[in-house]
Amino acid sequence: MGNEPKIFKQQYKWVGTRPVRPDGVDKVTGRAAFGADYQLPGMLSGAVLRSPHAHARIKSIDVSAARKLPGVLAIVTGQDFPNLPSEVATGGEAPVNFRHVSLNVIARDKVLYEGHAVAAVAATSTAIAAAALALIKVDYDVLPHVIDVLEAMLPDAPVLHDDLFTAGVEPAPTQPTNIAARSGFTLGDTAKGFAEADVIVERAYTTQAVHQGYIEPHAVIAAMAADGMATIWCSSQGQFMVREFTAKLLAMEISNIRVIPAEIGGGFGGKTTVYLEPLAVALARQSGRPVKLVMTRAEVFKATGPTSGTHVWVKIGATRDGKLTAGEMVLKYQAGAFPGSPATLGGMTGFAPYDMENATAECWDVVSNRPKCAAYRAPGAPMAAFGVESALDELAQKLGMDPIDLRLRNAAKAGTRTLYGPKFLEIGYAETLIAAKSHPHWSAPLGPNQGRGIASGFWFNVGGPSSASIHINEDGSAEVVTGNPDIGGSRASMAMMAAEVLGIDLAKVKPMIGDTGQIAYSFLTGGSRVTFATGKAVCEAADAVIAQLKTRAAKLWKIDAANVQWRDGQAWSTLDDGTDRAPLSLAKIAHSAGKTGGPISGNVSINAAGAGPGFGTHICDVEIDPETGAVKVIRYTAIQDVGCAIHPAYVEGQLQGGAVQGIGWALNEEYIYDDKGRLQNPGFLDYRMPVASDLPMIDTVLVEVPNPGHPFGVRGVGEVPIVPPLAAVANAVSRAAGIRMDALPISPPRLLKAIDGARKA
Amino acid sequence: MAKHHVSTTVNHEPVEFLCETQHTLLDVLRDELDLTGSKEGCGTGDCGACSVLLDGRLVCACLVLGVEAQGHAITTIEGVAKGGELHPIQQQFLDDAALQCGICTPGFIVAAKALLDQNPDPTETEVRFWLAGNLCRCTGYDKIIRAVMNAAAKMREEA
Numbered sequence: 063m064g065n066e067p068k069i070f071k072q073q074y075k076w077v078g079t080r081p082v083r084p085d086g087v088d089k090v091t092g093r094a095a096f097g098a099d100y101q102l103p104g105m106l107s108g109a110v111l112r113s114p115h116a117h118a119r120i121k122s123i124d125v126s127a128a129r130k131l132p133g134v135l136a137i138v139t140g141q142d143f144p145n146l147p148s149e150v151a152t153g154g155e156a157p158v159n160f161r162h163v164s165l166n167v168i169a170r171d172k173v174l175y176e177g178h179a180v181a182a183v184a185a186t187s188t189a190i191a192a193a194a195l196a197l198i199k200v201d202y203d204v205l206p207h208v209i210d211v212l213e214a215m216l217p218d219a220p221v222l223h224d225d226l227f228t229a230g231v232e233p234a235p236t237q238p239t240n241i242a243a244r245s246g247f248t249l250g251d252t253a254k255g256f257a258e259a260d261v262i263v264e265r266a267y268t269t270q271a272v273h274q275g276y277i278e279p280h281a282v283i284a285a286m287a288a289d290g291m292a293t294i295w296c297s298s299q300g301q302f303m304v305r306e307f308t309a310k311l312l313a314m315e316i317s318n319i320r321v322i323p324a325e326i327g328g329g330f331g332g333k334t335t336v337y338l339e340p341l342a343v344a345l346a347r348q349s350g351r352p353v354k355l356v357m358t359r360a361e362v363f364k365a366t367g368p369t370s371g372t373h374v375w376v377k378i379g380a381t382r383d384g385k386l387t388a389g390e391m392v393l394k395y396q397a398g399a400f401p402g403s404p405a406t407l408g409g410m411t412g413f414a415p416y417d418m419e420n421a422t423a424e425c426w427d428v429v430s431n432r433p434k435c436a437a438y439r440a441p442g443a444p445m446a447a448f449g450v451e452s453a454l455d456e457l458a459q460k461l462g463m464d465p466i467d468l469r470l471r472n473a474a475k476a477g478t479r480t481l482y483g484p485k486f487l488e489i490g491y492a493e494t495l496i497a498a499k500s501h502p503h504w505s506a507p508l509g510p511n512q513g514r515g516i517a518s519g520f521w522f523n524v525g526g527p528s529s530a531s532i533h534i535n536e537d538g539s540a541e542v543v544t545g546n547p548d549i550g551g552s553r554a555s556m557a558m559m560a561a562e563v564l565g566i567d568l569a570k571v572k573p574m575i576g577d578t579g580q581i582a583y584s585f586l587t588g589g590s591r592v593t594f595a596t597g598k599a600v601c602e603a604a605d606a607v608i609a610q611l612k613t614r615a616a617k618l619w620k621i622d623a624a625n626v627q628w629r630d631g632q633a634w635s636t637l638d639d640g641t642d643r644a645p646l647s648l649a650k651i652a653h654s655a656g657k658t659g660g661p662i663s664g665n666v667s668i669n670a671a672g673a674g675p676g677f678g679t680h681i682c683d684v685e686i687d688p689e690t691g692a693v694k695v696i697r698y699t700a701i702q703d704v705g706c707a708i709h710p711a712y713v714e715g716q717l718q719g720g721a722v723q724g725i726g727w728a729l730n731e732e733y734i735y736d737d738k739g740r741l742q743n744p745g746f747l748d749y750r751m752p753v754a755s756d757l758p759m760i761d762t763v764l765v766e767v768p769n770p771g772h773p774f775g776v777r778g779v780g781e782v783p784i785v786p787p788l789a790a791v792a793n794a795v796s797r798a799a800g801i802r803m804d805a806l807p808i809s810p811p812r813l814l815k816a817i818d819g820a821r822k823a
Numbered sequence: 824m825a826k827h828h829v830s831t832t833v834n835h836e837p838v839e840f841l842c843e844t845q846h847t848l849l850d851v852l853r854d855e856l857d858l859t860g861s862k863e864g865c866g867t868g869d870c871g872a873c874s875v876l877l878d879g880r881l882v883c884a885c886l887v888l889g890v891e892a893q894g895h896a897i898t899t900i901e902g903v904a905k906g907g908e909l910h911p912i913q914q915q916f917l918d919d920a921a922l923q924c925g926i927c928t929p930g931f932i933v934a935a936k937a938l939l940d941q942n943p944d945p946t947e948t949e950v951r952f953w954l955a956g957n958l959c960r961c962t963g964y965d966k967i968i969r970a971v972m973n974a975a976a977k978m979r980e981e982a
Contacts, residue, residue: 092860
């Protein structure tokens with residue numbers, strides 16, 4: 063570890079440059095086709111009937127009047143879907159239970175949250191579909207409901223699932239409960255560690271449920287032919303996930319479904335599961351016509367996403383000179399109506415940036431009458447980091463230490479054992495702290511009512527199955543086909559890596575996203591995996607192409623392939639036999655491919671291992687208005703170890719976007735329920751995401767500590783940047799106000815109340 | 824229900840369409856005229872993804888009824904480029920990597936064009952407040968604001 067961040071010095075022709083993205087023109091001219099932009103001949107309009115109640119038993123559903131309405135061609139209810147046994151799915155970002163996915167897509171005996179789908183119709187117009195919904199009579203027996211996570215854990219709370227018994231506790235419970243699971247991690251002996259501490263901080267932190275907030279609502283068109291072959295056009299984070307989940311929920315063969323990925327208008331984890339697709343296929347099957355379903359924004363808020371609201375208790379001890387001696391965390395996460403909150407991921411990530419000999423995390427997954435949680439960018443990590451990074455800020459204040467120095471003193475490095483088990487290999491956390499400390503932002507003066515916060519964050523980053531095909535065209539240009547929806551510029555990075563390895567002009571490389579019939583299986587776009595894992599597949603496919611190109615050149619030259627080298631996009635003979643062989647370009651070899659063995663292509667499927675963990679450190683300045691409680695972010699710097707930035711502009715974009723989502727989480731965004739369990743703010747006016755006038759420029763620093771597991775040193779970058787901002791903002795506000803803010807969002811009423819409370823005290 | 828006959832101008836071309844009373848201009852653009860570049864992110868005028876110009880004035884197409892287009896001139900994202908030549912704002916969005924998923928991009932470009940048409944030299948604060956009606960969840964707005972400022976500078980040079 064030196065005084066300067068390590069920089070990956072190797073020079074490349076394309077990697078590290080900022081070319082215009084290949085899909086750019088389509089996206090600035092309106093040509094790009096997103097989920098709702100497709101139209102098919104004979105297409106019907108669908109609509110979904112949703113529960114008005116937070117918790118109710120369905121006594122009966124009468125669709126007879128709706129069926130008689132002219133123009134209604136199909137109606138489905140829970141009865142049209144097979145009841146599935148509990149079975150854990152692998153296609154999503156985190157393990158999910160198909161039984162729960164199925165019950166979430168359409169309710170059977172009970173509705174478990176306002177917005178839970180009850181029936182779906184397909185009709186010849188949207189107006190007729192809406193009229194049909196109004197004619198469906200659902201007889202509900204309304205049940206007591208529970209929204210708050212702590213209340214849901216109480217013994218007398220209304221129970222959502224009669225068959226849910228807490229997993230992970232001994233002895234096994236005999237009564238059903240809303241507590242789906244307990245999990246935990248232990249390292250060393252925290253009692254011993256706290257006994258060695260000179261200073262201990264301890265506090266409970268709360269965060270509210272927030273939505274991913276992608277601007278494109280979920281949309282799908284499904285068609286089914288008389289032979290049972292279904293085709294689905296939809297926006298998702300994984301066409302193979304949609305195929306697997308839809309097949310499972312409808313008891314279909316995977317080979318009878320083809321999924322064509324539309325452009326995706328944001329996902330952030332929220333499009334790693336299915337909502338509309340099985341309904342659309344069922345309606346298409348019944349009607350014999352293509353069916354289009356598009357959610358309204360209110361449906362998106364009520365029935366998709368969000369991520370958990372949480373209660374996180376943190377206790378950390380340190381010696382007088384700032385060595386952390388022990389840390390404990392108890393995390394209680396809302397799962398929504400079905401088990402599966404990211405509580406365990408919170409427990410794994412919270413202490414991960416620190417070398418701690420003694421630590422524990424106890425994680426509780428709790429259901430309540432809210433929409434089923436979906437993954438949201440570094441699922442579970444931001445809330446745990448809010449607790450831990452706030453606690454470290456409080457600790458630094460008590461110790462009279464610079465908060466960066468406290469973190470540097472304890473920063474995890476290569477060889478540090480994590481609370482969740484493995485030891486880190488090459489990581490660049492300390493480098494982000496050093497970059498933060500030397501950044502002009504850290505030493506800039508602050509004005510009245512202003513405060514500066516710093517916080518760090520960790521995400522694992524994942525690899526997994528990815529496929530890539532590179533086809534060399536007759537003129538020497540190349541198609542790069544992969545199976546991952548491009549959610550933020552990955553076509554550009556795929557093309558750049560292919561051009562770099564092949565040694566040809568980037569303009570000659572055309573990236574394409576294949577549908578499920580055009581490319582082999584690829585795990586979805588999530589876990590910050592695409593540039594790493596799919597990029598690795600692209601590099602290997604390019605290597606396979608080069609191997610063929612060398613063989614073809616050897617044939618043309620009538621020499622042994624061992625005597626051919628590939629360099630700068632050309633084959634070079636290394637044979638010193640007196641014959642002068644001019645290098646053969648890729649274009650020349652491609653042109654004569656017919657004479658040397660036929661078309662040239664490289665097809666690779668891998669299960670990518672070696673994803674490099676990512677760390678970030680953010681600095682935030684705020685100015686508070688003590689009269690109104692309003693908080694304005696006035697300066698923000700996001701620093702991250704990105705391994706190697708293939709296209710730095712889009713890497714910066716990930717840091718900026720993640721930081722701003724985190725600012726929204728910290729300051730404004732929350733799900734607000736009334737006493738009947740109905741969401742009160744299912745629209746962008748009242749669920750207030752940050753807008754341009756709320757924000758300053760978001761400065762970025764890309765630290766590049768190469769990941770040895772990738773040909774160019776890539777680490778995933780998408781998720782880390784949402785982990786630090788909750789605490790970075792809260793620490794800044796806490797220092798500006800002189801009051802520790804331990805509950806998010808720090809909305810004006812909440813801050814004003816804290817300021818008034820402090821004045822009275 | 825009888826449909827209304829509407830005569831209007833879309834992207835400088837005369838256009839006629841039939842629509843129901845409750846259909847918004849956005850419904851008509853997308854479903855009747857196949858101009859799907861304008862996006863529906865909310866349907867309530869809160870996200871700006873359907874931004875179009877109505878007689879040069881910036882509006883959310885989801886808040887205008889189809890029948891209200893009668894006799895007016897509408898510019899959508901599809902009409903911003905001149906034939907095969909991108910508008911400087913479009914080019915600058917590409918050069919500055921001012922988009923990630925791209926769903927909000929048409930709305931931002933139309934809104935930015937409306938700003939620069941009336942104010943060729945806006946301050947950063949003016950750009951931020953003008954574009955406050957357009958939501959982007961991917962970029963944190965940084966590169967969008969820079970692209971609009973840079974496009975404005977280039978347009979001033981060329982003017």
